[in-house]
Amino acid sequence: MQEEKQTNLMNTSEDSDDSGPRQQLWKNKSEELEKKFKTDLSQGLTNEEAERRLKENGKNELVSKKTSNWMLFFRQFNNSITYILAATAAVTLFLQHYPDSIVIGAVIIANALVGFFQEVSADNALNKIKELLVSECYVIRDGHKLELPSKQVVIGDVIHLEAGDAVPADLRLISADNMKIQESNLTGETDSVTKTEDAINVDGLPLAERTNMAFASTSVTNGSGVGIVVATGTETEIGHIQQDVVEVKSKPTPLMQNLNKLGWALSLAIIAVAVMLFILGAFLQVYSLPTLLIAVITMIVGSMPEGMPASVSVVLAMGTRKLTRKKAIVKTLPAVETLGAVNIVNTDKTGTLTKNEMTVTDIITANGRYTVSGVGYDATGQIQKEDGEKVEWRNSDELKWIIQIAGQTTDASFHQEEGQWVLTGEPTDGALTGLFHKFTGEAPVVEEIDSLPFDSAFRYSARLALLNNKKVLMVKGAPQTLFEKMQEHGSQVDKQNWLKKMEQLTKQGKRVVALGYQFASDETDEIISADIGINFHLIGMVGIIDPPRQEVAASIRKLRYAGIKVKMITGDDPNTAMAIAKQLKLADNVNAITGPELDKMSEEQLANEIDKYTVFARTTPSDKLKIVRAQQQRGNVVSMTGDGVNDAPALKQADIGVAMGIKGTDVAKSSADMVLADDNFTTLLTAVKEGRHIFDNIRKTIRFLLPTSFAEGLIVVMSILLDQTMPLYPTQLLWINMVSALTIQFAFIFEPAEKGIMTRGPRKVNQGILNKTDVIEIAYVSLLISSLGMIAYNIMTKQGMSEVVGSTMTLNVIVFGKIFYLFNMRNNHPVFSRYFFQNKMAFYIIAILLVLQAGIIYLPFMQEIFHTTAPGWLAGWGVPILAGAIVLIVTEAVKYIRMYIYRVSLKKEQRSSR
Numbered sequence: 001m002q003e004e005k006q007t008n009l010m011n012t013s014e015d016s017d018d019s020g021p022r023q024q025l026w027k028n029k030s031e032e033l034e035k036k037f038k039t040d041l042s043q044g045l046t047n048e049e050a051e052r053r054l055k056e057n058g059k060n061e062l063v064s065k066k067t068s069n070w071m072l073f074f075r076q077f078n079n080s081i082t083y084i085l086a087a088t089a090a091v092t093l094f095l096q097h098y099p100d101s102i103v104i105g106a107v108i109i110a111n112a113l114v115g116f117f118q119e120v121s122a123d124n125a126l127n128k129i130k131e132l133l134v135s136e137c138y139v140i141r142d143g144h145k146l147e148l149p150s151k152q153v154v155i156g157d158v159i160h161l162e163a164g165d166a167v168p169a170d171l172r173l174i175s176a177d178n179m180k181i182q183e184s185n186l187t188g189e190t191d192s193v194t195k196t197e198d199a200i201n202v203d204g205l206p207l208a209e210r211t212n213m214a215f216a217s218t219s220v221t222n223g224s225g226v227g228i229v230v231a232t233g234t235e236t237e238i239g240h241i242q243q244d245v246v247e248v249k250s251k252p253t254p255l256m257q258n259l260n261k262l263g264w265a266l267s268l269a270i271i272a273v274a275v276m277l278f279i280l281g282a283f284l285q286v287y288s289l290p291t292l293l294i295a296v297i298t299m300i301v302g303s304m305p306e307g308m309p310a311s312v313s314v315v316l317a318m319g320t321r322k323l324t325r326k327k328a329i330v331k332t333l334p335a336v337e338t339l340g341a342v343n344i345v346n347t348d349k350t351g352t353l354t355k356n357e358m359t360v361t362d363i364i365t366a367n368g369r370y371t372v373s374g375v376g377y378d379a380t381g382q383i384q385k386e387d388g389e390k391v392e393w394r395n396s397d398e399l400k401w402i403i404q405i406a407g408q409t410t411d412a413s414f415h416q417e418e419g420q421w422v423l424t425g426e427p428t429d430g431a432l433t434g435l436f437h438k439f440t441g442e443a444p445v446v447e448e449i450d451s452l453p454f455d456s457a458f459r460y461s462a463r464l465a466l467l468n469n470k471k472v473l474m475v476k477g478a479p480q481t482l483f484e485k486m487q488e489h490g491s492q493v494d495k496q497n498w499l500k501k502m503e504q505l506t507k508q509g510k511r512v513v514a515l516g517y518q519f520a521s522d523e524t525d526e527i528i529s530a531d532i533g534i535n536f537h538l539i540g541m542v543g544i545i546d547p548p549r550q551e552v553a554a555s556i557r558k559l560r561y562a563g564i565k566v567k568m569i570t571g572d573d574p575n576t577a578m579a580i581a582k583q584l585k586l587a588d589n590v591n592a593i594t595g596p597e598l599d600k601m602s603e604e605q606l607a608n609e610i611d612k613y614t615v616f617a618r619t620t621p622s623d624k625l626k627i628v629r630a631q632q633q634r635g636n637v638v639s640m641t642g643d644g645v646n647d648a649p650a651l652k653q654a655d656i657g658v659a660m661g662i663k664g665t666d667v668a669k670s671s672a673d674m675v676l677a678d679d680n681f682t683t684l685l686t687a688v689k690e691g692r693h694i695f696d697n698i699r700k701t702i703r704f705l706l707p708t709s710f711a712e713g714l715i716v717v718m719s720i721l722l723d724q725t726m727p728l729y730p731t732q733l734l735w736i737n738m739v740s741a742l743t744i745q746f747a748f749i750f751e752p753a754e755k756g757i758m759t760r761g762p763r764k765v766n767q768g769i770l771n772k773t774d775v776i777e778i779a780y781v782s783l784l785i786s787s788l789g790m791i792a793y794n795i796m797t798k799q800g801m802s803e804v805v806g807s808t809m810t811l812n813v814i815v816f817g818k819i820f821y822l823f824n825m826r827n828n829h830p831v832f833s834r835y836f837f838q839n840k841m842a843f844y845i846i847a848i849l850l851v852l853q854a855g856i857i858y859l860p861f862m863q864e865i866f867h868t869t870a871p872g873w874l875a876g877w878g879v880p881i882l883a884g885a886i887v888l889i890v891t892e893a894v895k896y897i898r899m900y901i902y903r904v905s906l907k908k909e910q911r912s913s914r
Helices: 002-010 030-036 047-057 069-075 080-094 098-130 237-247 254-284 289-303 307-325 335-341 349-353 397-408 427-440 479-488 495-506 552-561 574-584 595-599 603-612 621-633 645-653 666-671 681-721 730-742 744-750 772-798 803-825 840-858 860-866 873-913
Strands: 136-141 144-149 158-162 170-182 219-231 328-330 344-347 359-365 368-372 383-385 413-417 420-424 448-455 460-467 470-477 511-519 537-545 565-569 592-594 615-617 638-642 656-660 674-676
Touching: 030 170, 158 170, 170 448, 237 621, 237 645, 254 289, 254 307, 254 335, 254 681, 289 681, 307 328, 307 335, 307 681, 307 744, 328 681, 335 656, 335 674, 335 681, 344 349, 344 621, 349 574, 359 397, 359 427, 359 495, 397 427, 397 460, 397 470, 397 511, 397 537, 413 427, 427 511, 427 537, 460 479, 470 479, 479 495, 479 511, 479 537, 495 511, 495 537, 537 574, 552 565, 552 574, 552 681, 565 574, 565 621, 574 592, 574 615, 592 595, 595 615, 595 621, 603 621, 615 621, 621 638, 621 645, 638 645, 638 681, 645 656, 645 666, 656 666, 674 681, 681 730, 681 744, 681 772, 681 803, 730 803, 730 840, 730 860, 744 803, 744 840, 772 803, 772 873, 803 840, 803 873, 840 860
Parallel strands: 344 565, 344 638, 565 615, 592 615, 638 656, 656 674
Antiparallel strands: 136 144, 136 158, 158 219, 170 219, 328 674, 359 368, 359 537, 368 383, 413 420, 448 460, 460 470, 470 511, 511 537
16 A cells, blocks of 8 residues: 555656656656655755655555464464364374373474464564664755654655664665765675765666665765655565565475375375275174274274374474574474475575675785785784795785785774674775784774775775874775876876786675875875875785685585585675685586576576576565575475575575574574574584484384384274274273383484485475385385284184283284384394494383383283283283394395395496496
């Protein structure tokens, strides 16, 4: 609605084809803007007109529709897993299996709470964005400068800005005096942007290059300016970010999608078998109908893996705790596994791949080129020639002058906060201060006489200072500008040679600053711009870049080795982005595309082309969201890493959003699924490995639970089909499920990661959790365990064993079948190998299970509840151990055959690839 009102306001002008709030207002001159917005550049709007527009368009604020917490909570129950669990709980309640009902009910509520807190977190992100808008600003109304609440600002208002002010709405600047604005909220880049009032006659200008625009939520760092409000509230650039966050809907993680499908498939299969079994039993008149109904319900309870959701939750929770200790804070349990399925990691450049500490890396003088080692503000360094020879800077007059001018002309300083260097001043000045400190070991001491601050109009700054008892005018700035100043005063300069050297640095994405000096007379007390260039000594140029983090390159190499593509999405210049991408070796062939080029593509074109590019430069927040959606459209599982407000929509859209904990904004952290507490990209590699480890353990848990659960159900099925007494009572089936849920199935939680976990590619989420081999294994193992139980029961009862002893023995056969199958399931190695004792917790858990099993057999009150008795050693322990050993031998033989076939096929592939 606000967008429609704002568009209507501007369409009242005679020429409105390109006047919309997101259209190309940077192309218009001041008089055209005055006409478009029906305002007066000197007098501003009248109070009456401002009131009218305020009523028509609404307040300049960000609003979001809030869902009540109760609605958010109850909405979590609307999913397939909950329906299945609720039905299972109802059945167990009907059978008076109250412990099972309580456990399943607790799982339902726990899952709902996890989803509820996830959605509340998303709402928090919206509230954090709302807080970014400034509360007060200076507005020109009726020719008077007034301080008004920013909520009352309307389109066409004339806003006055000074250093330290926050921008209240999106503005088109009509005056900019040495003005710089910090726009990292929108672009993610930390450098302040120099602003101008001049029209820019360029189509499709990226957000970062709209130098005559000022945007809501950004702040003025230098100078002053005046602008016309062109968009307010939700129509500002920050408002569009908020709307993007609102529109991105939370979706189940790949794991939860797989579990939903598996849950439905299992439930439908078990119910279908139960219905057919009931019909067949009724037709054959095996049991009376009430007995048959109880038997069928017992089969459902025995076959249904009620412990699966709880087991999955515990495995995820353990993984979450482990990652928290490694500085990766996971906000939602399923998210911890999603990283294991990720095949694309999108990351910001500044502060993530790079240190966000501009550093001098190159020095070029008339006599040579040098490289400067040491990354960041706190590093020591060494100057080297191109051939690698180390240079002692104190022995070179040129290098001494470079370092001295760098320290004398900078206004930046830095200090430590909680072990992190914090810069006060401009990043370029910070690089020069860092250069001085790196080699002198101290902060610059300046005996200043006069200074000339940087101005975008002449692109240099100067400082007159007392140096070794001489007055020296030192200058730093754009090389072309200093060349021109020297030529104006008749100095000879080999401009082409210098420009060639400069081009070498710019192609590497480096910012180039020229440094020089001239002596001043003793009478000089102020800087006169016109005199700069007289007897000027151009000492050289320095190349400055925000360098890659030293540890990131190794992490990227390992991610690529693990089959994960790393993509850079940045608001920075494409040349700079490409240079960093090549240094970090993001890909063998690094291809880049810019935001304006993306805008020219349709959604279909973008989806078809998206995988070709490694670097996305000059992107807006909407571009980032568009990129993530296009990648997901191609079937990729996408991680997005970021730290700024501009990253929030993409962080929420990604399958797993990862925010920085130290330098990350509250908005980014609220939108993300995981927060890196140490801002270390390398931690992401640890999280990916843990995600894969977690999925392996979840898969092992499910592969273990299903055949052992189905074995219980099959015993009931066989009993009905063979028209014989069921060897297991319903309470005994409940015991097996309950004691397993409390003990043995949790052994996989402590199973260490298998060797080579990071050398295989990401799992294909569309293939589900179980493959064909798993299904075959589940089928034969469940049939094997149930058959052993039935055979043992029939043989022993025919030899005169009582039914209660036979039932107790069968109960132990199932339990020992589980124990021995556990050893086969733990890993892909032979059971008796050096990995046998690797998971010591498995042995403790088995010991606890055996103690509980002894309790159900020998304790009188347990015997009464569960229809057991104290059998002899042969029936109670000998036969069950033998049955378990058979299970282990068969499953180990199948494992060996499977691994042998795999090795043979692998050798064939290797030979054919040669």
